[in-house]
Amino acid sequence: MSIEVKNLTKVYGDTVALDRVSTTFGGDQIYGLLGNNGAGKTTLLSIISDRQCPTGGAVFVDGEPVQNNDSALGRIFMVGEQNLFPDNMRVHKGFDAAQLFYPGFDRAYAEAAAQKFGLNTKKKIKSLSTGYASIFRLILGLSVSTPYVIFDEPVLGLDAQHRDMFYRMLMERYGTHPATFILSTHLIAEVAGLIGHTVIIRGGRIIKDAPTESLTAEAYSVSGPANKVDGYLVGKNVLSVNTLGGLKTASVQGQPESCLPEGLELSQLNLQDYFISLMEEESKNE
Amino acid sequence: MNRSFKSAFRYQVTDLLKSTAIFFVVMLALCAAVIIDAFSVSTSDSGFKIIGSSSFTGMGTASAICLFIFGITAPRSNLRLCTQLGVSRRSAFLSLLLSALAVSAALASAGEVLMGSLQHISIIHVRINFADLYQMIYVGSTSVTLRFAQHLNSALLVTCLLLCCFTCGVFLTLLFWRLNKGWRIVAAISIPFLINGVPALLYRFGVDMKPLFVWLGSRVYHLDLFLLLLTLALAAIEWLLLRHAYIRSPSSI
Amino acid sequence: MTFQDERPIFLQLSEQLEEGILSGAYPEESQIPSITEFSVNYKINPATALKGINRLVDAGLLYKKRGLGMFVSTGAREQLLSQRRENFYQNFVEKLVREAKRLGLTPGQLTEMLKRGFEDVD
Numbered sequence: 001m002s003i004e005v006k007n008l009t010k011v012y013g014d015t016v017a018l019d020r021v022s023t024t025f026g027g028d029q030i031y032g033l034l035g036n037n038g039a040g041k042t043t044l045l046s047i048i049s050d051r052q053c054p055t056g057g058a059v060f061v062d063g064e065p066v067q068n069n070d071s072a073l074g075r076i077f078m079v080g081e082q083n084l085f086p087d088n089m090r091v092h093k094g095f096d097a098a099q100l101f102y103p104g105f106d107r108a109y110a111e112a113a114a115q116k117f118g119l120n121t122k123k124k125i126k127s128l129s130t131g132y133a134s135i136f137r138l139i140l141g142l143s144v145s146t147p148y149v150i151f152d153e154p155v156l157g158l159d160a161q162h163r164d165m166f167y168r169m170l171m172e173r174y175g176t177h178p179a180t181f182i183l184s185t186h187l188i189a190e191v192a193g194l195i196g197h198t199v200i201i202r203g204g205r206i207i208k209d210a211p212t213e214s215l216t217a218e219a220y221s222v223s224g225p226a227n228k229v230d231g232y233l234v235g236k237n238v239l240s241v242n243t244l245g246g247l248k249t250a251s252v253q254g255q256p257e258s259c260l261p262e263g264l265e266l267s268q269l270n271l272q273d274y275f276i277s278l279m280e281e282e283s284k285n286e
Numbered sequence: 287m288n289r290s291f292k293s294a295f296r297y298q299v300t301d302l303l304k305s306t307a308i309f310f311v312v313m314l315a316l317c318a319a320v321i322i323d324a325f326s327v328s329t330s331d332s333g334f335k336i337i338g339s340s341s342f343t344g345m346g347t348a349s350a351i352c353l354f355i356f357g358i359t360a361p362r363s364n365l366r367l368c369t370q371l372g373v374s375r376r377s378a379f380l381s382l383l384l385s386a387l388a389v390s391a392a393l394a395s396a397g398e399v400l401m402g403s404l405q406h407i408s409i410i411h412v413r414i415n416f417a418d419l420y421q422m423i424y425v426g427s428t429s430v431t432l433r434f435a436q437h438l439n440s441a442l443l444v445t446c447l448l449l450c451c452f453t454c455g456v457f458l459t460l461l462f463w464r465l466n467k468g469w470r471i472v473a474a475i476s477i478p479f480l481i482n483g484v485p486a487l488l489y490r491f492g493v494d495m496k497p498l499f500v501w502l503g504s505r506v507y508h509l510d511l512f513l514l515l516l517t518l519a520l521a522a523i524e525w526l527l528l529r530h531a532y533i534r535s536p537s538s539i
Numbered sequence: 540m541t542f543q544d545e546r547p548i549f550l551q552l553s554e555q556l557e558e559g560i561l562s563g564a565y566p567e568e569s570q571i572p573s574i575t576e577f578s579v580n581y582k583i584n585p586a587t588a589l590k591g592i593n594r595l596v597d598a599g600l601l602y603k604k605r606g607l608g609m610f611v612s613t614g615a616r617e618q619l620l621s622q623r624r625e626n627f628y629q630n631f632v633e634k635l636v637r638e639a640k641r642l643g644l645t646p647g648q649l650t651e652m653l654k655r656g657f658e659d660v661d
Contacts, residue, residue: 001333032393046534050374051532052533053529053532068288068377069374070288070290070372071288073373074289074290075371077372083535084367084533084535085366086364087363096373097297101293123442164582171578171582171583171585173577175575175578175585194585195584196584214549217547280552286661
């Protein structure tokens with residue numbers, strides 16, 4: 001049971017937004033889809049949810065092609081960055097509509113969540129602030145109980161407290177109603193602990209697609225006096241280097257030796273630093 | 287008909303019916319006004335008497351305009367909602383048309399019942415004629431009351447007309463959605479030209495449209511058929527426009 | 540509890556659990572929070588929480604009661620204490636002596652400090 005993306009390509013005139021992208025989302029895992037602005041995250045997700053048509057390739061949900069397929073689309077819920085609800089609809093009517101279209105919609109949970117976030121269900125959806133518009137959509141995503149739920153930048157405009165609430169509610173919901181979640185976000189540090197599997201996309205191509213743990217384990221950070229670090233780095237696959245006065249810090253791809261030379265400090269890269277280092281290395285190669 | 291389609295249909299029918307009901311109430315008020323307006327007092331040597339006459343034949347036309355406007359406003363809003371709630375664009379489109387058909391039939395029937403019951407009004411010496419399109423075109427006299435079979439024909443004609451007008455509205459709205467800015471200006475300019483210019487051109491080139499109109503006017507079923515064919519043709523073009531569209535929010539046209 | 544980035548999260552969670560067992564926050568034969576509770580509280584993936592817990596299960600410090608959850612084993616505290624006593628030399632003494640040597644302290648001075656420490660610290 002999975003969403004399979006096979007050789008997906010999307011071209012707009014001269015721009016190649018997606019270039020033969022292939023990957024799989026499934027197994028009731030929490031996926032992180034990471035990438036810079038314009039890397040292709042939203043394009044990929046909107047094609048998966050059939051909001052956009054690909055130029056080439058296809059998406060399969062539990063073996064069925066997703067295009068124009070109600071049963072496949074009914075299994076996915078996409079929390080996008082945009083409001084697709086009618087202008088005059090109020091929040092509670094939005095919940096009514098969700099209940100009509102999704103038999104598994106947990107209305108009680110949605111109402112409780114709205115109260116927790118302080119979302120006034122009598123307000124018109126169009127009149128909500130950016131933050132509350134996001135909150136409305138993410139509540140839908142948490143309540144809808146479909147096998148696949150996609151969150152594309154779900155915490156846009158949310159203050160720190162609300163972001164924290166969302167992550168906790170997500171983990172709680174994941175515990176009570178396991179499903180495959182895809183989380184696409186810029187806030188890597190905030191979600192690093194949550195995502196079991198990381199997919200990194202750059203320039204329309206997937207450059208990393210692995211369990212989060214293995215990604216952070218495949219690189220490390222070494223720091224110390226600049227000359228010692230330089231000496232150590234010879235022959236190593238260096239991702240990025242940072243110098244502050246005489247102190248140099250470098251991110252290195254690979255596994256560290258069990259015994260580092262004197263004066264050098266070893267530490268594990270967190271996911272965000274790993275991502276940044278990786279992006280720096282990629283842009284060097286271009 | 288799968289679950290998504292049913293939900294989409296239910297939602298859209300309910301939504302359209304609400305707006306249609308408001309329209310119908312307005313029409314009721316209009317009919318009441320027509321009735322009241324019919325009465326006037328005339329004074330003469332022999333005293334005063336109440337005279338007057340009035341007629342109202344606009345139910346079908348007004349309904350057609352109403353559905354045309356719905357055709358312009360409903361599609362994008364409904365398509366977006368359906369997309370958010372897991373309905374394929376094909377089901378969203380088909381349920382849009384099907385709900386328009388249902389509402390057209392409902393409004394046509396309600397209008398027919400209204401006109402039919404008002405037709406029999408003759409208060410004192412005041413004659414008020416309520417009639418509609420079918421009666422005007424195919425019966426020829428607005429002062430007779432229709433038989434039941436004629437009422438059915440009338441309702442059927444209005445249903446076809448309403449559905450066709452709705453589809454025209456959908457066509458215009460989808461056209462302007464899918465065309466880029468330059469083509470939109472071209473379309474905006476050329477549509478009035480075409481509407482006015484094509485008949486003139488046809489006349490100039492000696493193409494005689496008269497046989498078509500004679501045929502259409504001979505039997506109501508001919509007009510029904512013409513309207514339905516036009517509806518299908520527009521629907522086919524609309525699907526072609528819609529197939530590869532990127533469904534997103536209004537702020538990003 | 541916040542996670543420092545240097546070490547794997549599951550490892551930090553294990554160690555926090557060990558601290559809890561030692562301090563008595565998780566008494567023997569009592570139930571520890573569920574995986575979901577850990578994942579909600581610390582905003583970590585349940586698989587990570589499970590890995591941390593399983594590390595202690597493998598060490599015999601926790602065990603699973605079918606249908607109920609994870610419990611602290613009897614004798615877990617003692618087990619941890621003796622484990623830590625064994626590691627005390629490597630984890631603390633070696634570092635202490637290295638630092639003392641760096642600062643130029645003699646063994647006698649160090650011993651005096653240790654004695655003072657036992658009196659001052661409670």
